[in-house]
Amino acid sequence: MSIEAEALLQEAKESIEAAQNYRSELQQRLHGLSQARKQVRGTSSQAREGLKRHFSELQSAVTQLLADRLSVLLNEVEVIEQDSIRPLDDCQKLIEQGVSTADELLREGELAIRCGLGEKEDQLGSFTKKALHIQLDSLPEVPALVDVPCVSAQLDDSLLYALRERVSRHGSVSSHPPVQIEELQERPGSVLVRWCKVDDDYVVQDYRLQYRRAVSGQYEDAYIGREQEFLVLHLDPHTDHLFRVCARGEGRTEWSPWSVPQTGYTTLAPHEWCPGSEGYILSSRRNIAMRSDSSPSKATVLYSNAPTYFCGQTLTFKISAAGQVDTRDSIGVCVGCEEGAESLQRDQAVCISTNGAVFVNGKEMTNQLPSITLGSAVTFDMEVVNILPVSNNNNLSDGGNFKLRVTIGSGNREVVFDWLLEQAVDCLFFGCSFAYPGWKVLVF
Secondary structure, three states: OOHHHHHHHHHHHHHHHHHHHHHHHHHHHHHHHHHHHHHHHHHHHHHHHHHHHHHHHHHHHHHHHHHHHHHHHHHHHHHHHHHHHHHHHHHHHHHHHHHHHHHHHHHHHHHHHHOOHHHHHHHHHHHHHHHHHHOOOOOOOOOOHHHOOOOOOOOOOHHHHHHHHHHHHOOOOOOOOOEEEEEEEEEOOEEEEEEEEOOOOOOEEEEEEEEEEOOOOOOEEEEEEOOOEEEEOOOOOOOOEEEEEEEEEOOOOOOOOOOOOEEEOOOOOOOOEOOOOOOEEEOOOOOEEEEOOOOHHHOOOEEEOOOOEOOOOEEEEEEEEOOOOOOOOEEEEEOOOOOOOOOOOOOOEEEEOOOOEEEEOOEEEEEEOOOOOOOOEEEEEEEEEEEOOOEOOEOHHHOOOEEEEEEEEEOOEEEEEEEEEOOOOOOEEEEEEOOOOOOEEEEO
């Protein structure tokens, strides 16, 4: 085959490969387009059903409220009517009784006048006495019309106006939620969720983060507050979880629409304390340790169950209960587990004491952090600075062949320093030691 033919063949192969890649890219975009169309159709259907359901429930509720109010008002009319008619009925009975007595007296008077002369005197005397007994000059009092109730209903037309105004502004439809999830970072046994506001005109009062397993389950609240990131703990590794976030506007009670759910997971095993250590009680998830032994002489370091801390991560210790402070107390990370050690204030370890002192390879630094108390959060961040090659002029015994830049934060302060190690490490243990009981620390 000639050189020209080989060149043409190579060009043809490259064109075929380019066409395959082009088709693959187009197919991926078609899939993305399909997902976008599915999201538009699906969310539109959900919004439509949600609107119908909400307004139907609202209509039923308003109808019931109006019926209840009508019943109350009709009952008030009934009570006023009955209370007002009762004395009028009593007055009517008294008057009718008086009319009946007067009629009877009139009949007797007419008979007394028409009777014979022999009986007339007796009849007239009896009639006169009866008339005096009846007290014909006593008349019952009939109330004037202005003194009796004139029942009426006062109906304020402004209710309809106000209702029309509120209904015209009730509910809204948006094509995009005001907040979206920006980033999902895996952490040991957890996922750090970060979100951002995408609507500049929306003034946020609070954010709300929810999550659930991707395969099943109901969403549950993980965080409500003003921060724009949160570490969701207690997640099983290699298990997909869905995360979503919404916001509540300034001065409002209702929440905004949810963001598009994002799938996240962690491949990192959760941080755990080593079980069976004397003087410490662990939680069921082994991420909380409580110092329980009251004997200072038995105080030893409680290490992690495995070297699960990697450079580039943030290791956090949260103090949920505090005991008596001792200079031997320590919280930090180390290269290996030294059995029987009373503190991390030793070689191949960096730590902070409960009094705020920072130790590097057993030596106290001049810089000091705030004392550790109830509610304190101590963070460790590390990154590799350089790895020096081993040669005749650079022996391991000389130290300083592996350098980590360490940042320890506590309260609103932090210290930064370089930690020199004799050999490269890709993972570290963490640990703590407390001389006195009462301390409780959560690691994540």
